[in-house]
Amino acid sequence: MTDTLLRVEGLTVRFGGLVAVNDVNFTVHEGELLGIIGPNGAGKTTMFNAVAGAVRPTSGTIRIGDELVSGRPPERVARLGIARTFQSVRLFKAMTVAENVTLSASTVCPSMAAARARADEVAELLGMQALQPIRVEELPLADQKRVEIARALALRPRLLLLDEMMSGLNQAETRDIIGVIKQLNGDGLTTIVIEHVLRVIMELSHRVLVLDHGVQIAEGPPREVMGDPRVVEAYLGRSAAKNLGEPA
Amino acid sequence: MNPVTRVLRSTGGLGLVVLVLVASLPLWFIQTNFVLSVATLTLIFMAASLGWNVISGFGGQISFGHSIFFGLGAYTTAILQVHYHLNAYLGVLVGVVVAVALAVLLGAVTLRLRGIYFSLATFALTLVFAILTGHYEGFTGGEVGLTLPLLGDAPGQFSFENKVTFYWIAMILAALAFVVTWLVLRSRLGLQLRAIQADQEAAQASGVLVFRVKLTGLVISAVPGAVAGSVYMQYIGFIDPDSAFGATLATQIAVIAFVGGAGKLWGPVVGAVILVPLQQLLNSSLSAYPAGFNLVVYALVVLVILWIEPRGIMSMRIGRRRPRPPRSAAPPGGPDPEPASPDAEAAVPTSRNGG
Amino acid sequence: MTTLVQTLVSGILVGGLYGLFSSGLTLIFGITRVINFAHGDFVTLGMYGAVLLFASAGLSPLIGIIPVAIISFVLGLIVYRVIVRRTLSVKGISAVDAQHGQLVLTLAVSILISNVLLMIFGPSPQAVQGVLPAVYNVFGVYIAQARLVSFVIALVVFGLLYLALQRTLYGKAIRATVDDRDMASMVGVDPNKVYAVSFSVGIMLTGIAGCVLATYYPVTPTTGAGFLIIAFVTVVMGGLGNVVGAFVAGLLVGIIQQVTAIYVAVDLQDVGLFLVFVLVLVLRPQGILAGRRASA
Numbered sequence: 001m002t003d004t005l006l007r008v009e010g011l012t013v014r015f016g017g018l019v020a021v022n023d024v025n026f027t028v029h030e031g032e033l034l035g036i037i038g039p040n041g042a043g044k045t046t047m048f049n050a051v052a053g054a055v056r057p058t059s060g061t062i063r064i065g066d067e068l069v070s071g072r073p074p075e076r077v078a079r080l081g082i083a084r085t086f087q088s089v090r091l092f093k094a095m096t097v098a099e100n101v102t103l104s105a106s107t108v109c110p111s112m113a114a115a116r117a118r119a120d121e122v123a124e125l126l127g128m129q130a131l132q133p134i135r136v137e138e139l140p141l142a143d144q145k146r147v148e149i150a151r152a153l154a155l156r157p158r159l160l161l162l163d164e165m166m167s168g169l170n171q172a173e174t175r176d177i178i179g180v181i182k183q184l185n186g187d188g189l190t191t192i193v194i195e196h197v198l199r200v201i202m203e204l205s206h207r208v209l210v211l212d213h214g215v216q217i218a219e220g221p222p223r224e225v226m227g228d229p230r231v232v233e234a235y236l237g238r239s240a241a242k243n244l245g246e247p248a
Numbered sequence: 249m250n251p252v253t254r255v256l257r258s259t260g261g262l263g264l265v266v267l268v269l270v271a272s273l274p275l276w277f278i279q280t281n282f283v284l285s286v287a288t289l290t291l292i293f294m295a296a297s298l299g300w301n302v303i304s305g306f307g308g309q310i311s312f313g314h315s316i317f318f319g320l321g322a323y324t325t326a327i328l329q330v331h332y333h334l335n336a337y338l339g340v341l342v343g344v345v346v347a348v349a350l351a352v353l354l355g356a357v358t359l360r361l362r363g364i365y366f367s368l369a370t371f372a373l374t375l376v377f378a379i380l381t382g383h384y385e386g387f388t389g390g391e392v393g394l395t396l397p398l399l400g401d402a403p404g405q406f407s408f409e410n411k412v413t414f415y416w417i418a419m420i421l422a423a424l425a426f427v428v429t430w431l432v433l434r435s436r437l438g439l440q441l442r443a444i445q446a447d448q449e450a451a452q453a454s455g456v457l458v459f460r461v462k463l464t465g466l467v468i469s470a471v472p473g474a475v476a477g478s479v480y481m482q483y484i485g486f487i488d489p490d491s492a493f494g495a496t497l498a499t500q501i502a503v504i505a506f507v508g509g510a511g512k513l514w515g516p517v518v519g520a521v522i523l524v525p526l527q528q529l530l531n532s533s534l535s536a537y538p539a540g541f542n543l544v545v546y547a548l549v550v551l552v553i554l555w556i557e558p559r560g561i562m563s564m565r566i567g568r569r570r571p572r573p574p575r576s577a578a579p580p581g582g583p584d585p586e587p588a589s590p591d592a593e594a595a596v597p598t599s600r601n602g603g
Numbered sequence: 604m605t606t607l608v609q610t611l612v613s614g615i616l617v618g619g620l621y622g623l624f625s626s627g628l629t630l631i632f633g634i635t636r637v638i639n640f641a642h643g644d645f646v647t648l649g650m651y652g653a654v655l656l657f658a659s660a661g662l663s664p665l666i667g668i669i670p671v672a673i674i675s676f677v678l679g680l681i682v683y684r685v686i687v688r689r690t691l692s693v694k695g696i697s698a699v700d701a702q703h704g705q706l707v708l709t710l711a712v713s714i715l716i717s718n719v720l721l722m723i724f725g726p727s728p729q730a731v732q733g734v735l736p737a738v739y740n741v742f743g744v745y746i747a748q749a750r751l752v753s754f755v756i757a758l759v760v761f762g763l764l765y766l767a768l769q770r771t772l773y774g775k776a777i778r779a780t781v782d783d784r785d786m787a788s789m790v791g792v793d794p795n796k797v798y799a800v801s802f803s804v805g806i807m808l809t810g811i812a813g814c815v816l817a818t819y820y821p822v823t824p825t826t827g828a829g830f831l832i833i834a835f836v837t838v839v840m841g842g843l844g845n846v847v848g849a850f851v852a853g854l855l856v857g858i859i860q861q862v863t864a865i866y867v868a869v870d871l872q873d874v875g876l877f878l879v880f881v882l883v884l885v886l887r888p889q890g891i892l893a894g895r896r897a898s899a
Contacts, residue, residue, distance in 0.1 A: 503711075539722070
C-alpha cells in the first residue's frame with residue numbers, strides 16, 4: 001500500500017451559474033502518474049487551476065500530505081510543492097532560459113547562487129544546458145515546453161501538474177516529451193497529466209480519471225476505463241474520435 | 249566567465265567612466281551658473297527617475313505619482329527646518345521615513361489589484377497632496393509655498409555658498425540611486441519584479457510572493473525620490489504645492505524613464521540627460537515666444553522619440569545589430585552581450601526534437 | 604434641508620456630463636486597453652470648440668454639438684491611427700510595452716493640446732456667455748437652465764450610445780470585445796475597425812460633453828487636468844470597461860464633489876472624491892456596479 005500524496009474531496013467550482021467542476025473526489029499516491037481526460041469543456045483545466053490555487057473552490061477541500069491547499073493563493077501552493085505548467089505556454093519570453101528557471105528556483109532557494117545552481121542542475125537533468133543563454137521567445141515550441149517543465153522542476157515539487165503538454169507538437173516532439181515525463185516519474189516524481197490525445201494517456205498513466213461536464217464519470221486503470229460504457233458514450237462518441245483515429 | 253557577469257562587469261566599468269566624467273565636469277565644462285544649475289537639476293531628477301524604474305520599470309507597476317515621494321521629501325525637510333529648526337540632514341532622513349511609510353500604505357491598498365489601479369491611484373494621490381498642501385497653509389505655507397531661511401555658507405545645515413557643492417551632492421545622489429537599481433536588477437528581487445511584469449500568473453505559479461515583492465520594490469523605489477526632493481529643496485530653497493506634487497513633476501519622472509527606456513538600467517540616465525536640459529533650455533531661450541511654446545516643443549520631442557521606439561532610446565537599434573537580450577542591457581557602445589557562435593551551435597541539438 | 608437638496612441637484616446635473624466623458628474613457632479602455640491621459644484635454648477642446656463657434660459665428664453650443672462631435676471623432680481617429688496603432692506595429696514589441704508606450708504618448712498629446720491652446724487662447728478663462736441664462740426656482744431649489752439642458756443632452760447622448768451598443772453590428776462587436784478580445788472577428792467585424800471606432804466614439808462623447816459644459820463652465824487651457832482625474836475615478840468606480848457603470852458613477856462623483864464642496868471646503872472637493880476612490884479600491888475594486896454590466 002502506497003502513501004497518499006494528494007487528496008481531493010468534494011471539489012466544486014462554480015462560475016456564476018455555471019458549474020465547471022462538480023463534487024469531484026480522488027487521491028493521488030506517492031510516485032503515481034494520474035491521467036485526466038475528458039472532452040473539451042469537461043472542467044479539466046478548472047480542476048487543475050483549483051489544485052494549483054489559481055481558482056478558489058466553491059466548496060470541497062484539497063490537501064497535499066497534511067497541508068490544506070484549498071484557499072491558499074497560487075504562490076503559496078507552489079511553495080507547498082505543487083508545480084504546474086500552463087495549457088498555452090506561459091514563460092517570461094524576454095528572459096533567457098536560465099533566468100526563467102532561476103526565477104522559480106529563487107523562490108525556494110536561500111540565495112541567488114543556490115538558485116543558479118539549482119537551475120543548472122535542472123537543465124542538466126533535462127539535457128538543456130545548451131539552451132541556457134537563449135531568450136525563450138527565440139526557441140521553438142517544443143523547447144519552450146521543456147523550459148516550462150524545467151521551471152516547474154526548479155521548485156523541487158512533490159507533485160507536478162502538466163496541462164496538455166502535447167498540444168501543438170508533432171509526433172517526434174510528443175515522443176520526446178513523453179520520454180521526459182516518464183523519466184521524471186521514474187525518478188519518483190508524482191505527476192498528474194491532463195491530455196486529450198488518448199494514446200498519450202494510455203501510454204503514460206497508471207490510473208485515469210474521466211471528467212464530463214464537470215462530473216467525474218469514471219476512474220481506474222487505463223484499459224478498464226476505456227472499456228467503460230459511460231466513457232465511450234461521453235467521450236468517444238464525440239470529440240475524441242479523431243484522436244483515436246490518429247496512427248500511433 | 250558567464251555572460252551575465254560579463255554584462256555586469258561592463259556595466260560597472262562604464263558606470264565608473266561615466267562617474268569620473270560627470271565628476272570632473274565642473275573643472276572643464278561648467279563655467280556658467282546656468283549650465284551648473286541645469287546639470288544639478290538633471291542629476292536630481294535622474295535620481296528620482298532611477299528610483300521610479302525599480303517598481304515601474306522592472307516591476308511594471310507604472311507610477312504616475314512618484315512626485316508624492318519627491319514632494320514629501322522636500323516638504324518634510326522644509327517644514328522641519330522652518331517650523332522646528334531641525335537640522336537639515338536629519339530632515340532628509342525624516343523625509344525618507346515619511347516617504348517609506350506612505351509607500352507601504354499606498355502599496356497595501358493598490359498593489360494587490362491590477363497594475364492600472366496602481367497607476368490611477370498614484371496619479372490621483374499626488375494631486376490630492378497638491379490640494380492638501382495648498383489648503384492647510386498654516387503648516388505648509390499654502391499656495392504661496394515655503395522658503396528656507398538664508399543661512400549663507402553653513403555646511404552643518406546643508407547650506408553652501410558654492411553651488412558646485414550642490415552639483416557634487418546631486419551627483420553622489422544619482423550615482424547611489426544608480427547603484428541601488430543596479431543591485432536590485434541583479435538580485436532576486438529584480439528577477440522576481442521582472443517576472444511579475446512579464447506575466448504575473450506565471451510568476452505566482454513559480455512561487456513568487458507577488459504582493460510582497462511589489463511592496464518591497466515600491467519602498468525601495470520611494471527612497472531616491474524622497475532624497476531627491478530633499479536635496480532639491482536645499483538647493484532651490486523654495487517649494488510650492490505644484491512644483492512638489494503637481495501633474496507636471498508627477499508625469500515628468502515617469503516620462504524621463506520612458507524616453508530613455510523604462511526597465512533598462514541606463515534608461516533614466518539617458519532620459520534625464522536629454523529631457524531635463526531640453527526643458528531648461530526651452531524655458532530660458534523661448535521666453536520671447538508665446539507662453540506654452542516651450543512645452544509644445546517638449547511634447548513634440550517626446551512624441552517623436554516614442555513614436556519611433558515606444559520602448560525608449562535604449563531599445564533603438566543602431567545600424568543592423570540584433571536586438572539585445574535582457575533588460576540588463578549594456579548602453580550603446582558597450583561590449584555586445586549577445587551570445588556568440590558557440591550558442592548558435594548549441595541550439596542545433598534541440599532540432600533533433602523536431603526531427 | 605433645502606441646502607442638501609440643492610447640493611444633490613447640482614451634483615447630479617454636473618455629474619451627467621462627468622458620466623458622459625467618463626463613459627468615453629471607459630469605452631476606450633475597455634476596447635483598446637489604452638489609458639488615455641489626454642482624455643481631459645479632449646473635454647477642453649470641446650469647450651474651446653463651443654467658445655470659438657459662439658464667438659466667431661454666434662452659434663449656440665447646442666447646435667455647436669454637431670461640428671464639435673464630428674471634429675472630435677476625426678481627432679480621435681487621427682490619434683488612434685497615428686499614435687496608438689504605431690505602438691502595436693513595432694516589430695517584436697510585447698503587449699505590455701506597447702501599452703506603456705501608448706500611455707506616455709497620450710500623455711505627450713495631453714501636454715501638446717493644453718499648450719497649443721495656451722498659445723492660441725492665453726491663460727485667462729473664456730466662456731460662452733448669455734446662452735440659456737434662466738434660473739428656475741423649484742420649491743426653493745435653484746436650477747440653472749444651462750445646467751438642466753446640459754444634463755438632458757448628456758442623458759440623450761448617452762442613451763443613443765447605449766442603443767447603438769445594443770442594436771448595431773458595431774455595438775455588438777464592441778460589447779463582445781470588452782468581454783473577450785478575440786470576439787470581434789467572430790461577430791464578423793474587423794477587430795482593427797472596432798478598436799478605431801471605439802476610440803473615436805470615446806473621444807466624440809468627450810468632445811460633446813465639453814461643448815455642452817461650456818454653456819456654464821468657463822474654460823482655461825489646463826481645465827482638462829481636473830476632468831482627467833474625475834474621469835479616472837469615475838471609470839474605476841463604475842468598473843473598468845463598464846459603460847453604464849461609468850455613467851452612473853459620474854452622477855455619484857458629481858454628488859460627492861458637491862457635498863464636499865458645500866459641507867467641507869470648496870477647494871477640497873477633489874479630496875473627498877479621492878477618499879471615496881480609495882474606499883472603492885479597498886472594498887470593491889471591480890467597481891460599485893459590477894455584475895450589472897452594459898454587455899450583460
